[in-house]
Amino acid sequence: MLVPVTPETTSDSQQKRVLFTLVFLGSGGIERSVCNILAGLDPRRFATRLFFHHRPPPDREERLPVNTRVSWATDSYDYHRQSLPLYLWHLLRHAREADVIVAGQEGRAALLACLAGRLLGKPVVGMIHFDWGAFHREQPRRQLWGLRLLYPRMQRIVACGQDTARSFQELVPVPDGKLQVIPNFVDGDAVRAAGEAPLPDWAAPIFEKPVVIAVGRLEPQKGFDVLIRAHALARQRGVDQHLLIVGVGSLEAELKALATSLGVEASVFLPGFAANPHALMRRAAVFALSSRFEGLPMVLLEALALGCPVVSTDCPSGPGELLAHGEHGVLVPVEDAPALAAALARVVTDAPWRRSLSLRARARAEDLSSERALRAWEALLASL
Template sequence: MLFTLVFLGGGGIERSVCNVLAGLDPRRFATRLFFHHRPPPGREDRLPANTEVSWATDSYDYHRQNLPLYLWHLLRHAREADVIVAGQEGRAALLACLAGKLLGKPVVGMIHFDWGAFHREQPRRQLWGLRLLYPRMQRIVACGHDTARSFQSLVPVPEERLQVIPNFVDGEVVRAAADGPVPDWAGPVFERPVVIAVGRLEPQKGFDVLIRAHALARQEGVDHHLLILGVGSLEAELKALARSLGVESSVFMPGFASNPHALMRRAAVFALSSRFEGLPMVLLEALALGCPVVSTDCPSGPAEVLENGRHGVLVPVEDAPALAQALARAVLDEVHRKDLARKARARAEELSSAKALGAWEALLDSL
């Protein structure tokens, strides 16, 4: 089985693909993971141990003229595969479809975003690509039911080709990582109760709304710190926003963290402020760690994971005052916070990785 990604980033898409590869029964499935670009140094521990890993180029930069090179290397490895799985939308899906067509191999496409919301922020060619490529795939796997409905409203695919296999995490692995040490810089951050968020510093994640909510809660006397882990194009803009709101001393943005779970476990609250998602991996990881969760009710994923608020607090998208109020209560009210932590752990137990992996193995067997 050949799974393909563009590169090994720090996001949920890569983690979801690696979780599938790590969980497939190695006695039944020989697996390979192919990247267009070499994995960055320091992230080798994210790669599944039982999977052969290869890539097309040592360069981390994308140049359109290199597409034939990526395809040539993909074809070399795909010749030995029974099934090609496009681990993400976009370029990975394009080249997986081309390789499948040229080699006569079945292709599976993975859908990670709520495309009803996501396509509005993307060039029109992205939606054209979905409508061109995915109806030609033998199977499409959506990470959640809401994500599947949103996708099908945009792309006409037969019901029998679209399957929902929810994202999942290995709770034991996540909790073991959380027992690790925290970086030296974390000491001053945790001198106050911490609201933690993890994700790319991009518009989708709504960190501008989260910083505004943090400032509103501070104005109401809630003494806490905000820790945002991640890198992205909005770093300078978000730091400028914190300065303009007078909270630069209580907002910490240290960049990429190799072990965010150790920091998440020590936080008072986990916040997800996204404008849209698919089925966010970091939310599943927070539940596995027993983190009290406050999340936007964005399309799609949080309501599905939290069962419409039974296992965490949901607030409207773009509503900084509502987010501030929910975070403030979680920080200040110990009884409420412990109740949210209990509900998080209970929900994590319900979201079985075994069920999802069984569905993946049955799907791959059928092809």
């Protein structure tokens, strides 16, 4: 299946042909960051294609960037290691027509992008989204071996933040000229426009009380267990708030059981995937990021663009960098439920403090220009 491309994007034979590759179109920040780049590249200069190993879910296809051809290897959403040759064969078909291959994420996408680049003699750019200093401790050792084997062989590496680049280079020594920092970014106008949409019917009762909102995969990295414990502590102290955690993942049943064991199941809501989380975030009293580690979290950029007051763990890496070490939001230690509870309770109950944080968030969003990042991406791709 191909998404149509407008005539403007195919008429110029001098366009650089760029192929980005991802495993699938999930709901996380990695996929949003890649789609933001593709949506922002100048279509007069770049002809773009986005290749997935697995078909994008129908309910997420509207997130695909316009002016970009989209294709995939299989309609199945299941992964089997024996399918790797199939993914590579389809990738090679499209990579033959490309001038540059961009591995949009670490892991399987990077492996196959490297193989395709080596077989076809095409330059490969790798993207780094995580703080690997923290992340590799939770991953099988082969993940770290893969980083050290694959990324030095790529022509360029792009890290999403300064701290992310620093931790990566401590694990994978590469020449300075090969590693470049281009921060993640969001289209602030588009995020704010989405935020103006009405609440879905299921959410209206939740917002009858002040809402602490979190958005992300229901996985250990995101620390939602700590967030639920912090919510329970705030409730014990008399703060009448609701906690809304938007996302899907393997810990859904475990997180619901934790809320029940703490006696807060009536005030904790896990609705799963939301097509437009920005409408929910805009109306929340506070956005909470409870992660144990990050890279440069897209959802935090979106919260800033919406003017949502932010309370975040000072995890490696990203939140400290984005919030200017506490100037544009509240930072608390990782794994510290009492500190997180106190910070959230203050924002929920102190209206002047909440307004101050909202203004600081908007000011920071203005500083994080998408134009500068897109110019850097265009210069990098053109140089290859």
